Amino acid sequence: MFQKLNSMLHHKDFRTFWLSHTATQFGTQVALLGLPLVASLTLAASPLQMGILGALEYAPFLLIGLFAGVWADRARRRPLLIVSNMGRALLLALIPLIAFLGILRMEWIYAIAFLTGVCTVFFDIAYQSYLPTLVSREQLVGTNSLLESSRSAAQMAGPGLSGVLIQMLSAPVTMLVTSLSFFLSALSLCFIKTEEPTPSRPDRARSLWQDIREGLQLSFSEPLLFGVIRCSAIFNFSWNMMFSVYVLYAISELHISSGWLGFVYGGMGVGFFLGAVLVHKAIQTFGMGPVVVGSAAIASCGGPFAPLALGTGSAAVFLLMMGQFFFGLGMSMWSISTLSLRQTIVPAHLQGRVNATVRFAAWGAYPLGSLAGGVIGDHFGMQIALFAGAAGLMIAVLTLLFTPFLKSKEKTMKELHRG
Structure with a gap:
C-alpha cells in the first residue's frame, strides 16, 4: 500500500493536482461554515432565509448541471478547473468588500452563493472527469483515497479554523481566507504538464440535447449507476433538510459558539480521514x-444525533460531533467507492455527462432539501426538521436493497471494467 502511495506522490502532475485539490478543499470547508455564519451572526437570518441560502448555493446543479457535463466532454477540462476556481475566489472576496462599504444584505449573500454554486458545478464535474487522464485505471481507488484524505484534513481543520477566524476577525473578513485558497488552487493547476487528450468529436454534428440524452440514457439504464443516483438524491435531500437549520439550531437553541461549532464540524473531518484510510x-x-x-x-x-442533542454545553457538542463523525466516515467511503466505480465503468467520452447526471440528480436535491428544511423549521420548529431529515437518510439506504450492489463482489477495478 505504501509503495503504491509513494509511486502516486512521485507522479509530479498528480502531486500538483492533489495540492490544488487540497487548497480547494480548505477553502470550501471555511466557506461551508462561514457563509451560514455570515447570514446568522451578521445579518440575523431566519430559518426560512437560511433554507433559501442553502437552496441558492446548490440550485445551479439543477439549472445548468447537465449542460456543464456536455461542456466538460466537448472541451479540455483543466481550463474549466482554473476558470471555475478563479471565479469562486473573486466572488467570495466581494463579501468583506461589501461589508466594509456597509451595504451587506441577504440579497448580496444570496447572489454570491448562487454564482459561487455555478462555478462549483463546472469545477466538480470537470475535476471528476479529469483525474482518469492523469492516472491509470488501477490507480483510481488509491488516488481518489488520497484526494479524499485531503478533504478529510480540510474538514478536520477548516471548520475549526473558520470558527476561530470568525471570532477574531468577523465572518465577512474570514471569507478572504476562502478566496485566497481558491486563487492558489487555480494558480497551481497552471503548472500541470500532462497533455490532455483532445476531446473526441462525433462523426456528425450533434445537438446539445442529443449529448445530454446520451448521458442520461447510460446513467439510468445501468443498474449500479441508477442505484447510486437514486440513493444519493434521497440522501442529499434529507441531509440538506437538516443542514439548512443545523447551524441556526446549534447557535440559537443549543447556544454553541462559532468556535465550538467549528470543532463539531471537525468530527466530520476525522470520519472522512478514517474512511479514506479504510476504504481500499x-x-x-x-x-x-x-x-x-x-x-x-x-x-x-x-442523522439522529443532532435532534437528540438536547440541552447545552459539552454533552450537546459531543453528540453533534459524533453525528458528524459517522456522516463523514460513511460519506468518505461512499464517495471514493462510487466515484471510482463511475470512472471505471463509464467510457472516457461520456465521463463528463455521466458525472453531470449524477451531480444533477444528487446535488440538485440539495436546494429542494434546503427549502423543505427551512419551511418545516419555520412552521414546526427546527428540531422537527432535523428528525424529518434523519428519517430520510434511513430511507435512502433502504433503496440500495433493491439494486445489484449486495451481489457485486468485484474487488479490483480490473474486475469491474471487465464486468
Missing part, C-alpha cells in the same frame, strides 16, 4: 457492492 482495504476484503451499501448505512447513523 474494505473493497479488497468485501467487494465494491457491500462497501457501497455499508458506507451509506454508516453515514445515515449520523
